[in-house]
């Protein structure tokens with residue numbers, strides 16, 4: 151009989167439990183597709199006796215995930231413990247170093263150590279796969295490494311944090327304030343243990359770093375992503391954006407330019423009627439632009455037990471079939487050194503500026519923009535409170551340097567009551 155693929159599962163939280171369920175429920179289907187049985191042989195987690203609603207009695211138990219990774223009766227380790235360093239990295243290195251494939255959902259570890267881990271996998275003749283680390287159930291990495299392998303990719307975009315999209319769309323739909331909706335997102339289990347990773351843009355930026363490396367054949371370069379979170383977006387911005395025909399999304403963009411790869415994760419205004427603009431709730435979306443295919447848009451659940459376990463099992467079945475692809479779609483040694491490019495492309499911006507409501511203040515703002523070479527497209531002043539009035543401006547296209555100069559001039563005005571908000575309007 152064909153040898154089964156024997157799995158060691160490191161981590162039995164939501165995702166690990168989801169993997170156990172699929173392996174148990176779909177055993178005949180998985181065996182048919184992989185050409186061999188897929189079995190879990192051993193598991194490891196922090197708490198042995200917690201009831202997880204699945205039967206683990208047939209599996210060997212290891213308290214130490216690194217000991218699990220070193221067992222000699224396994225072919226593949228699934229790492230779903232999380233964490234950039236610590237046990238997750240030690241387990242992954244131990245598994246690769248002892249000749250086992252690794253499938254991981256760990257975006258933080260891959261964004262930080264992707265190159266080292268990819269090199270280690272190749273040096274040991276095994277596979278390292280991370281589909282579940284990017285946009286949950288959407289097969290985004292496979293789309294790039296397989297289906298779109300014949301394309302030079304020019305741009306990758308994504309709404310890849312469900313918590314942020316939930317907050318932004320719920321605020322718009324209900325008129326509820328940011329803090330209240332964030333609390334709801336935490337209760338519903340969408341947010342990370344520390345929601346700063348979600349709302350600060352870091353979780354989504356890690357995913358963008360992985361997609362960008364895969365799309366452009368470069369080493370992972372998380373540290374050079376321009377990251378802005380959604381914390382300063384308020385209900386008024388969402389409502390005004392809607393009146394102007396836009397919606398606000400935490401949008402990641404990685405774009406190939408003549409000087410390198412530009413990567414940014416920031417709130418953007420996008421046309422309300424666009425596919426990205428219409429994305430509701432915790433759903434994720436990734437968009438790829440290839441020279442031969444044009445634009446490909448994929449959307450689906452970006453987190454949760456079933457979707458994340460689904461992505462893991464896609465990778466496991468590939469490896470069981472003997473399909474061992476380099477982690478980023480080409481050998482690690484051929485990945486180019488990152489050449490980050492500044493976001494120099496021109497764009498229109500939405501500005502919100504809180505001004506003292508007194509004669510001549512608007513003229514001062516207009517002058518500050520004019521002196522910076524920025525032309526105003528639309529301008530409105532809205533509800534006055536306590537002697538101050540928010541002024542909303544949509545600029546014509548301008549470079550980031552000119553915008554920063556204008557924001558500096560405006561902040562320095564005595565009539566400016568708080569740091570101005572600038573949100574890029576993205577052509578999606």
Ligand code: HSE
Pocket residue numbers: 310311312313314340341342348353452453
């Ligand atoms: N907390 C993430 C999100 C899910 O809200 O999308 C896992 O990355």
